[in-house]
Amino acid sequence: VPVAAALDRVLRSTTPARPLALARIVLAAVALAKAADLAPVLFRLADGGVLRLPYGPWSPDPSPALARALAVVWAGAGLAFLIGWRTRLAGALLVAAMTLALAVDQHLYSNHFYLAILLCLLLTVADSGAALSADARRDGERAMVAGWPVVLLKLQLSIVYGFAVLAKLNTYYLSGSVLLVHWTRQGPYALPDPLRGFEVLVALSLLALLAEALLAVGLWFRRTRHPTFVVGLALHLAIIPTMGSTWHLLLFAAMMFALYLLFLDAAPRSRLVVWDDHCTFCRDWVRSFRRLDWLRVHRFEGSSDPAVLAGAAIAREEADAALQLVTTTGTRLSGFDAVRSILEHLPASFLWAPVLRLPPVRRVGDRAYRRVAARRACEVPFSVEV
């Protein structure tokens, strides 16, 4: 009964449309990049003269005509999915073309490609064209969409990291041998000889394992979510240049980061930012924040309006002293903490902004904020819009 009740709750839930739309844009870009990456392989298989490994008798024969048709549909549907034009139809065609390509031959498989297909499928089922799309421009943007496909997308992230951990629980991986084999041997990211020892490789293997385990569960909890974003960023930044397949790992990271976005508390206009609208310096900052607030999570209000201060129970002195932020849960943050929290909810900065929580960084940031706030110029007339 609790499972049925939970399922019912998920099926009736709604979720903000913009994070989903951003995920769609990223996944469409990845799908197009995969088309450029895999089309030469598909054409080479179609031309013959190389080892063919169909999955079974049902695998499509890779004729040049099929390869051309797949490439055209894949690129066209990917582009339409990217801009959100007839999003569901474009997504369905894109998923069909990629699935057919995957089914042609075992050489076309990669975990990244398989993941891209699954995520495009879920984004097609979800209403990912409800915002930031040609469809939304034509029919009007919707703020909220059905929540259950987003839950599936989030679960998919946990499944990927979770099974990656389970697969690594073997002595061969834990001995560091896998890292040693894959680690790039040339260039600035090559592991120096003194660090190629058993102890270092075992420690790095364990560290990667723990990071993936944290990513599988940590994003689901409010308390661990933001630090987990940083762990994910660090993990992917570490493996992109070192594990020998930079371009594919970059695409993989882009897909995972697009899924991280879905874990943000991103209800539209749910966070109130009260700023000193007499101040030129503050105006420039707020303008930048507004430009980067692609999820439209924040409501920016000038402190010159007494109704705003009264509504948020903010004293005039507090508003004059520092930027004020009222979060979704009603918690009030001010000054540097408010800036940090805003950055944690902007798509361009949410991955690294939690670093600003570290005590030494916070101390320096707080001091810098107070110094700048005390010297800020106050020249903006009341009527200026940002």
Added chain:
Amino acid sequence: MMTRPPDVPRPRQTHAAVFSLAYLLVQLAVPAYMLTQPRPARFGWQMYSAVRADVVGGAFHIEDARGGLTPVDRSRHVARARLEVDYLEVLPPYLCDTVAGAAAVVFMRGETVTQRYPCP
């Protein structure tokens, strides 16, 4: 995040429930089964979990009728090498079929022959 304003239409809940449960069942069962297969396996999210140790550091050679060895450039015969593919099993029969004069395909690690596949 999961509030329900009245203007949002309800999803077709039965279809959504069936799709969700089927999707999750496949996404949990397939990778779980793949954990029982040689690694790295496809469809199992086994990125960087293992390397086919029998292939790493070795190379295929074509042996002609007089016993001469010619190294095989694998990239000429494989459109895109994959870690999940067991080339020790699938490449020798292909090379026997396509390389003229091949009497056998041998896999060597350094100077040591670790596998020899006589062409039929």
